Amino acid sequence: MQTATAHGATIPVIGFGTWNISGEHCARSVADAIKIGYRHIDTAAGYRNEDRVGEGVRASGVPREQLFITTKVASENLAEADFNRSVENSLRQLKVDQVDLLLIHWPSKVLPVAETIATLNAAKRKGWTKHIGVSNFTIKLLAEAWRATKEPIVTNQIEYHPYLTQENVVAAIRGHGMLLTAYSPLGRQVILDDPVIVDLARKKGRTPAQIVLRWDTQQAGVVTIPKSTNEVNIRANFDIFNFELSDAEMKALSALGARKQRIAGWPPAAPEWDP
Numbered sequence: 001m002q003t004a005t006a007h008g009a010t011i012p013v014i015g016f017g018t019w020n021i022s023g024e025h026c027a028r029s030v031a032d033a034i035k036i037g038y039r040h041i042d043t044a045a046g047y048r049n050e051d052r053v054g055e056g057v058r059a060s061g062v063p064r065e066q067l068f069i070t071t072k073v074a075s076e077n078l079a080e081a082d083f084n085r086s087v088e089n090s091l092r093q094l095k096v097d098q099v100d101l102l103l104i105h106w107p108s109k110v111l112p113v114a115e116t117i118a119t120l121n122a123a124k125r126k127g128w129t130k131h132i133g134v135s136n137f138t139i140k141l142l143a144e145a146w147r148a149t150k151e152p153i154v155t156n157q158i159e160y161h162p163y164l165t166q167e168n169v170v171a172a173i174r175g176h177g178m179l180l181t182a183y184s185p186l187g188r189q190v191i192l193d194d195p196v197i198v199d200l201a202r203k204k205g206r207t208p209a210q211i212v213l214r215w216d217t218q219q220a221g222v223v224t225i226p227k228s229t230n231e232v233n234i235r236a237n238f239d240i241f242n243f244e245l246s247d248a249e250m251k252a253l254s255a256l257g258a259r260k261q262r263i264a265g266w267p268p269a270a271p272e273w274d275p
């Protein structure tokens with residue numbers, strides 16, 4: 001299993017995303033993914049599926065210590081008491097003593113970054129998580145977070161795919177020695193009909209999704225969390241470690257980023273995005 005490491009955290013580069021998957025479907029997909037070989041599962045309190053993710057983990061038969069589980073605290077729960085309640089509830093729902101990575105899901109628009117980062121630090125010290133990170137943080141927020149933190153912030157999870165390559169945020173992430181975790185890596189399917197991606201897929205004898213996920217994981221310091229409820233796709237998305245894209249092919253995909261197209265959408269809690 002290919003991994004990426006930053007600030008002492010080693011994360012499998014392909015994770016299984018679970019946004020918008022719920023109920024039995026969720027438990028089954030998580031169990032399928034783990035049986036196929038995924039060792040990294042991404043959920044969030046806001047997805048309201050942590051109980052089903054936990055069920056899938058247990059049904060997989062793979063020991064907990066072999067898995068990397070991430071969850072997140074929602075932006076409305078970042079005040080200390082709410083934050084702590086949220087994490088305790090996540091652990092209870094997942095039926096685990098500790099997650100591997102705990103993220104602030106969206107930065108707060110009302111609380112200072114220093115305060116929410118201090119609470120995140122405290123969660124690590126309590127043993128609720130092995131590592132801490134953030135999601136949807138801008139360059140300015142990342143700088144503030146690093147000024148405030150005593151513990152390393154190992155990743156910034158952001159929307160990232162060939163139509164949204166976010167060079168400036170990526171440079172800031174790299175500057176802090178962090179990993180980039182790519183959410184909506186398949187652009188919610190919107191990008192999979194792109195002629196450059198489709199042509200490359202034909203040429204390489206792969207699917208468009210495999211081309212995009214290979215592009216992600218061939219970049220140093222990038223972790224990606226495709227989501228699927230279809231076993232065929234779950235399997236295909238993991239089967240990307242036996243071919244390579246050339247430098248020219250990597251560049252052709254990255255060049256699509258000139259579109260700067262956000263596909264995942266964002267809630268009112270979203271910060272003002274970097275250009």
Ligand code: A2P
Binds near residue numbers: 183184226227
């Ligand atoms: P499905 O659950 O039917 O596989 P993202 O991760 O960018 O948010 O994209 C998720 C969407 O992409 C889901 O609609 C999922 O549908 C679809 N998807 C996931 N894997 C593949 C794949 N290998 N080929 C085509 N579509 C895929």
